Amino acid sequence: MQKFVLPVVALAALASCRSTQSKAPGAGAATVSTITSAPVQYPDTKKVDHKDDYFGTSVADPYRWLEDLDSPDTKAWVTAENKVTFGYLQQIPFRDKIRERLTTLWNYEKFGIPQQEGSQLYFSKNDGLQNQAVLYTQQDGAEGQPDVLLDPNKFSADGTTALAGTYFSNDHRYMAYATSGGGSDWQKLKVLDLKTRQPLADELQWVKVSGAAWYKDGFFYSRYDAPKKGENQLSGKNEYHKVYYHQLGKPQSADKLVYEDPKMALGFRTVGTTEDERFLVLYLTDGKADGNRLLVRDLTDPKQANSFTTIINSYEQNNSVVGNVGGQLLVQTNYKAPNYRVVLIDPKRPEEANWKEVLPQTEQKLEGVDHVGGYLVASYLKDASSLIKVYTETGEFKHDVALPAIGTASGFGGKRDSKSVYYAFTSFTYPTTIYKYDLASNTSTVFRAPTVDVKPQDYVTTQVFYASKDGTKIPMFITHKKGVKLNGQNPTYLYAYGGFNISLTPGFSVARMLWLENGGILAIPNLRGGGEYGEKWHQAGMTPNKQNVFDDFIAAAEYLKVQGYTSTEKLAMAGGSNGGLLVGATMTQRPDLCGVAFPAVGVMDMLRYQKFTIGWNWAPEYGTSDNYAQFQNLYKFSPLHTLKPGTTYPATMITTADHDDRVVPAHSFKFAAALQAANAGPKPQLIRVDVNAGHGAGKSTKLQIEEWADVWSFAFYNMGVNPYGK
Numbered sequence: 001m002q003k004f005v006l007p008v009v010a011l012a013a014l015a016s017c018r019s020t021q022s023k024a025p026g027a028g029a030a031t032v033s034t035i036t037s038a039p040v041q042y043p044d045t046k047k048v049d050h051k052d053d054y055f056g057t058s059v060a061d062p063y064r065w066l067e068d069l070d071s072p073d074t075k076a077w078v079t080a081e082n083k084v085t086f087g088y089l090q091q092i093p094f095r096d097k098i099r100e101r102l103t104t105l106w107n108y109e110k111f112g113i114p115q116q117e118g119s120q121l122y123f124s125k126n127d128g129l130q131n132q133a134v135l136y137t138q139q140d141g142a143e144g145q146p147d148v149l150l151d152p153n154k155f156s157a158d159g160t161t162a163l164a165g166t167y168f169s170n171d172h173r174y175m176a177y178a179t180s181g182g183g184s185d186w187q188k189l190k191v192l193d194l195k196t197r198q199p200l201a202d203e204l205q206w207v208k209v210s211g212a213a214w215y216k217d218g219f220f221y222s223r224y225d226a227p228k229k230g231e232n233q234l235s236g237k238n239e240y241h242k243v244y245y246h247q248l249g250k251p252q253s254a255d256k257l258v259y260e261d262p263k264m265a266l267g268f269r270t271v272g273t274t275e276d277e278r279f280l281v282l283y284l285t286d287g288k289a290d291g292n293r294l295l296v297r298d299l300t301d302p303k304q305a306n307s308f309t310t311i312i313n314s315y316e317q318n319n320s321v322v323g324n325v326g327g328q329l330l331v332q333t334n335y336k337a338p339n340y341r342v343v344l345i346d347p348k349r350p351e352e353a354n355w356k357e358v359l360p361q362t363e364q365k366l367e368g369v370d371h372v373g374g375y376l377v378a379s380y381l382k383d384a385s386s387l388i389k390v391y392t393e394t395g396e397f398k399h400d401v402a403l404p405a406i407g408t409a410s411g412f413g414g415k416r417d418s419k420s421v422y423y424a425f426t427s428f429t430y431p432t433t434i435y436k437y438d439l440a441s442n443t444s445t446v447f448r449a450p451t452v453d454v455k456p457q458d459y460v461t462t463q464v465f466y467a468s469k470d471g472t473k474i475p476m477f478i479t480h481k482k483g484v485k486l487n488g489q490n491p492t493y494l495y496a497y498g499g500f501n502i503s504l505t506p507g508f509s510v511a512r513m514l515w516l517e518n519g520g521i522l523a524i525p526n527l528r529g530g531g532e533y534g535e536k537w538h539q540a541g542m543t544p545n546k547q548n549v550f551d552d553f554i555a556a557a558e559y560l561k562v563q564g565y566t567s568t569e570k571l572a573m574a575g576g577s578n579g580g581l582l583v584g585a586t587m588t589q590r591p592d593l594c595g596v597a598f599p600a601v602g603v604m605d606m607l608r609y610q611k612f613t614i615g616w617n618w619a620p621e622y623g624t625s626d627n628y629a630q631f632q633n634l635y636k637f638s639p640l641h642t643l644k645p646g647t648t649y650p651a652t653m654i655t656t657a658d659h660d661d662r663v664v665p666a667h668s669f670k671f672a673a674a675l676q677a678a679n680a681g682p683k684p685q686l687i688r689v690d691v692n693a694g695h696g697a698g699k700s701t702k703l704q705i706e707e708w709a710d711v712w713s714f715a716f717y718n719m720g721v722n723p724y725g726k
Contacts, residue, residue, distance in 0.1 A: 040088060040684045043080035045673045046073075052607070055628045059607065059641065066669040067608075069235055069658075074669070078658070078689050081672065085653070085686040092713045094724045098514065099709035103129065104453070105510045106705055111434050111448040113411040114422045116140060118172035120194075122149065123434075124163075131159025131700035135166065137194075150192065155179060159700040167212035167219065170277060174200075174248070176212035176219055183699060184234065185209075185613070185661050189221060191248060204252050208238065209614070213273040213280070215299065218247040220258060220271045220280065234661040238614050239265040243282070259308070266616045273299075274324045275416055279347075281321045281329075282308055289315035290501075290542070290620040296321075296329065296347050311350045318501075323371030325393055330358065330376070332369050339534035340366035342376065342395075358395040365534040367503065372414035372421055373439045377401075379409065383463060383475055384505050384532045388412070388423075390442070399442045405430060406461075408505040412437070422447060427506040428479045428522065429456040429513075454513055458482060461506070466525075466559040469551040472540075475532070476525035476556055477506060478565070479516060486564030491520045491719050492571050494557055494594070498527030498549035499578035500621055501538045511708040518716075518723040521565055527552040527582075529621075543623035544633050550585050557593050570719045572596035574711075577663055578603060578621075584639030584671060587650060595683075596718050597652045598711060599639070601663050604671035606638035607631070612664045640667075643674050648681030651718035655707065657690040665689065683718065 047062035066074055089095060112124030112133060121140050124133040132153050138146035155161035164187050165178040175194055178187040189204040189212060210222035222243050227233045243259040246252065259269055259282060266287030273280055282295040293315055295308035312319045312335065322330040322342060329347060334340045342359035359366065364380040364387060375398070380387040386409040388401035403409055407427030414421040420439060426432040434448040461479040468474050484490060493515055497504055504524055512522055526532045529541020529549045541549040557573065560566050571594040575582045580602020587597045607625040609615040623630030635641060652675065656668035672687035679685050688710060690703060716723050 039682070040084060040686070042084060042676045042685070043077060045077065045676070054607065054625055054631050054635070057631075057635070059635075061670075063670040063673045066673065067235070067664075067666040069664070069666065070232055077669070077673075081687050082689055085688050088684055088686060089710050089713060092717045094716070094722055095709060095713040097724050098712050098716075099705065102511065102514055102705050102709050102712075105514060106701065108431075108450050108452050108510075109448075110432070110450060113413075113424050113434060114447065115166075115168070116414065116418065116422075117168045117194075120172070121146075122166070122168075122175075126701070129701055131702055132162055135163060149175075149194075149197070150177065152179070156181065159702065162699075165211060167214065168194075169214045169219075170275060174214075176214070178207065178210075178212075183657055186233065189246075200248060202246070202248060202250075204246060204255075209241065209268050209270060211270070211272065213271050215245070215273050215277050215280070218245055220245050220273065222268070222270050235612050235664045235666070237611060237616070241267065241269045243269050243271050268617070272321065274321070276324070278327075279321070279324055279329065280308075283320070284315075285617070286315045287616045287619055291315050291317040291334075292319055294319040294321070294331070298327075298347065309347050309350065311345055311347060322369045322376070330369075330371060330393075332366065334535050337361035338536045339364065342366075342369055342378075358393075359391060365503075365531065367531075370412040370414065370421070371416075372412065373416070373418040375439055377412040377421070377439075379412070381503060381505070381532055384477070384503060384526045386410075386505065390439070401437065401442065402444065404433075406506065408507055426508045428461050428477065428508065429454065429459045429516075430506075431508050452510075459516060464559070466555060468528075468548070468555045470548070472528070472548075472552070474525055474527065474552050474555065476523055476559070478521065478523050478560075480521040481516065481519065484519075484521065484565075488561065488564050488567045489570060490566050491515075491518075491716065491721055492523060492560055492566035493520060493715070494523045494525075494553075494560065494571060494573045495579070496525050496527050496553055496556070496573075496575055496582060497577075497579040498529040498541055498552065498575075498582055500529070500618075501531035501535070502578075503531040505532075511704070511712075514708075514712060515715075521560075523556065523560055523565070525552065525556040527556075529578075542621050543630060546622065546633070547637060549582060550589060550637065553582055553586050554590055554593060568592065569595040570721070572598060572715045572719070574598035574600070576600035576602070580604070580663070580668075581606075581639065585637045585642070587652065588639050588642040588644070589637070591647050591649045594650050596715050597650045598655065598715075599652070599668075599671070600655045601657065601665075602639070602654075602667060602671070603663050604639045604667040605641075606634040607641065609663075609667070612666070613661050615663075640671050640674055643671075643678040645678045646680045647678060649675065649679045649683065649685065651683035651714070652685050653711070653714045654687040655690070655711075656687070686714075 050061045050064045051058050107128035110126045114121045114123035119140055121138050124135050126133040135150040136146040137149045152163040161181045164180040167176040175192045180187050185208050187207040189207050191200040191202045206226050207223045213220040224238055244255040245258050246255045267285045270283045280297040284293040294312040295310050297304045297308045317335040319333045322332050329345045331345050332342050339361045341361045344356040344358050364382050367379045367381050370377040376391040378389045385406045390398045409423050409425050411423030412421050421437050423435055424432050431450045431452040435444040436447045437444045460482050464476050465473045527549050573594045580599040583599040584602050584604050603609050610624050625631040654668050654672050656665040675685045
């Protein structure tokens with residue numbers, strides 16, 4: 001099934017990274033009382049007399065001017081703030097050593113999951129320090145050196161243009177591919193002839209929230225109209241998403257409009273085609289509810305040439321087509337199944353009474369299903385770790401897939417005639433390894449295993465369950481070196497997300513290994529709002545229940561301190577995107593909770609987020625200030641609006657990027673200005689703004705290493721810890 005899965009609108013960006021040497025440099029790490037932070041002189045940020053009225057409540061917005069990203073004043077402010085931030089970071093004596101160690105750690109081969117197309121395998125590989133992974137091709141089963149198909153490092157001089165997606169035609173002749181510049185969500189679609197290895201002239205612009213669904217000599221895709229003259233393409237509100245069909249060799253201006261809704265400005269319209277190209281599947285969201293409608297067109301039926309059949313009409317549930325068995329569709333849905341199930345639906349009789357249940361709901365959440373080789377490979381979550389089960393197309397259980405350890409397995413995609421598939425397995429100290437899986441014999445063999453400077457046996461991961469404020473048990477993974485002493489003195493990095501049905505499962509990160517090898521503790525709780533336990537868990541952290549997420553995070557921090565892992569002074573809390581909101585809200589509610597805070601690319605102005613790019617799509621998760629009851633709820637936890645003058649806040653480094661057009665950087669700009677004005681304590685309140693980077697996806701290796709070096713340097717420095725001794 002060439003489906004385009006509706007994207008989550010905020011990223012749980014856990015950086016990729018790796019681990020320890022036989023002589024770990026952190027072995028001599030010591031708490032050094034002489035490490036002190038120099039006083040910081042912040043830029044003089046002007047205030048304007050701007051107020052908004054929300055249902056009779058007047059809300060001041062003195063930094064509204066920072067929303068104008070093209071303004072010379074805003075650009076000058078960013079330059080001044082970066083000068084302060086990097087001046088502060090440069091004084092940290094061990095910053096260069098951390099960067100050097102990260103560079104050494106990062107320098108190993110990293111492989112993507114192969115995709116088989118005909119007799120060829122296609123997979124990505126980064127040799128170690130390349131800014132972008134390279135796409136290779138190799139004869140299936142052949143030995144020897146694979147050939148380079150596309151090298152994104154040649155897309156731009158500075159390595160900031162990324163390969164954002166690949167989409168193969170069903171005859172294996174062409175590959176459409178998406179590129180993204182500077183981390184933007186805007187993409188260009190181009191086409192490569194796989195036979196000649198030459199690019200075609202086709203280039204499609206203003207593509208966002210889209211794949212490429214092949215049909216005959218072209219493909220379906222989704223796009224917006226070009227931004228209006230004078231509109232900032234990185235912050236302007238995106239409206240009227242449309243579906244088009246592009247025929248190879250023709251200009252984009254000749255593309256055929258397939259679907260639009262001129263009466264509905266908000267919502268995504270995305271499409272996929274089944275492998276046999278019989279069905280065109282249309283997914284519709286409305287920006288108000290959390291799910292999607294599901295419609296199909298039988299492309300073999302001339303009577304449906306310009307129409308769609310509605311399969312599921314409600315926006316309230318999440319529905320996706322897994323594949324088709326002849327004229328019937330296999331659909332994964334959480335309709336009447338919060339943990340998801342798979343049903344068989346006949347488009348000619350789509351009424352619920354005619355559905356056939358293939359995979360019933362279970363106690364474990366069904367994360368995803370691949371229809372491959374005549375089987376259904378189902379990925380479940382058990383306490384935030386992967387369980388993989390194989391069934392026949394009719395739902396008969398065949399066997400479990402044996403995994404190397406407790407962790408995360410992903411992949412398993414393939415074709416109807418596939419005999420084997422590929423998947424990746426990873427855990428906190430288990431570097432991402434690629435396996436080839438034989439469907440009939442239920443056996444896995446290593447396809448590519450990285451050689452990483454890490455000794456997994458030196459570390460231990462445990463999962464605990466702690467009580468939140470209302471008594472709900474919350475799971476949390478805790479990873480550290482074996483033999484750690486619970487004396488309350490361990491530097492601890494508490495990372496979470498808690499939203500948008502996203503599950504935080506075990507994963508290897510070379511950046512985090514630097515933290516661990518220097519005696520740090522990594523703690524990742526699975527807060528409500530995520531998808532670890534299905535839709536009920538998700539809804540328990542959505543509006544109007546968002547406070548549950550903050551309470552869960554606060555309780556995680558308190559648990560770590562009570563159990564002797566760490567102390568307030570040596571605890572750092574972190575999160576990105578929706579997790580940036582989490583950190584911002586938590587530090588305003590409990591400024592005494594931790595010593596260091598890292599809100600990254602966060603949603604900080606909860607009263608205006610819906611006015612930029614695709615922010616309107618987050619309304620089901622948060623609610624909006626356009627609704628009285630929802631405004632009252634948002635106003636209570638919006639980080640920008642809950643900062644209190646005269647308060648001592650933890651040492652904070654806000655991170656964002658100038659090309660972030662998902663959570664526009666104005667959120668972080670305004671929060672930083674307000675935080676610097678409100679803080680009464682001696683600890684630094686900094687903002688670090690990356691240039692030519694976005695929300696996180698596609699960020700170059702160079703920028704990732706630099707950012708992580710600064711994060712760890714800032715954390716250790718403000719905890720009074722020198723990871724490299726005196």
